[in-house]
Amino acid sequence: MLKVKIQQASPSPLQINLECAPGELHALVGPSGSGKTTALRTIAGLNKPASGKIECDGHVWFETDDLGNTVQQLSPAERSCGFLFQQYALFPHLSALGNVMIPLQNSDLNTTQRKAISLDLLDRMGIANLAERMPNQLSGGQQQRVALARALARQPKVLLLDEPFSAIDTPTRQSLYKTLADLRSDLNIPILLVTHDLREADLLADQITVIDRGISLQTAPPQVLFQKPRNSRVAELVGISNMFHGVFDAGSLSWDGCDMVFNVADKGKIPPNVRVAWVIPQSGLSVHASPSNASLPAVVEKMSSLGQIAVIQLRIQNSQNTIEWEASSAEVKRLCMEVSSLMHLELDGNQIHIMPLRLINDPRRFIDR
Known part of the structure; x- marks a missing residue:
């Protein structure tokens, strides 16, 4: 376990703040300059943080006491890290x-x-036949x-992987x-992958940590x-x-710029009558050719084809609100949908997720000054 x-x-x-279990792949994502590579370099011992603790497989690699004094600091050579740049x-x-x-070279093994x-x-990499080739004779892969x-x-x-597939x-x-x-x-060891490609993280990772300006904002599958x-x-x-954006009040969510009000489960984590941000996944959207009591009239502004989607x-x-809906080509054809068509959109309130609206998104506010 890496902690x-x-x-x-x-x-x-x-x-x-993260943990990665043996056999788990944990992706670090965030914008350029957010601190993803710095986090890897710090784990490897190439950077020294002001305080904290880094522990791997039950061994402490770095630790400070409550006053910020370093009580353990292994050198990069003493840390058992595989680093892929x-x-x-x-x-x-x-x-x-x-x-x-x-x-x-410095092991007890002979040549x-x-x-x-x-x-x-x-051989495990599938390139044993290229063992004698020089790097300039090899492809990027x-x-x-x-x-x-x-x-x-x-x-x-x-194993620490710093955007290994980007080039x-x-x-x-x-x-x-x-x-x-x-x-x-x-x-069966922890693997940390830095990537800017969210599709890559979604495909490979068991857990993803979002980093912004050096701060880990959320870790989740x-x-x-x-x-x-x-x-x-x-x-x-x-x-x-x-x-x-909208206003949430005791289970009722309004939508800025729209008359629609949704019934959303109140988990007691957001105060009453407060402005919030909210998202809805594709599974919570449905589009119909005919209206219903729960639908909103919506005009098709743009259509882009990505293969069969x-x-x-x-x-x-x-309203000035726009929403993106992903559908199969067959579904679009069934609805006779084209630009300027009037459709009828339904949103499933049970799938709406409400979040605090951060007016100041600078995560450095989390650091004590």
């Missing part, structure tokens, strides 16, 4: 095999044993496999996803995160398109 609870106020804010960082003068053998372990790792094999050579207790073409990326999935079950963000800033960062932008009649 991280670290904090600092300068030179840049950092407040990260975005730009591979292969030694250009060494072969693929030579690169993988580098972490084993034959180091070579055997390294060849086995290259092949270089990344060599770098991954090297990161695993020391049998690390945790690779889509087919190669899909192949590396499969390799990583196979490794997860074999290695992908499905929970995308359907129930903690606040409007999280919803914005994970790209939820259907986010709106169409993304429809609907504007609520007599």
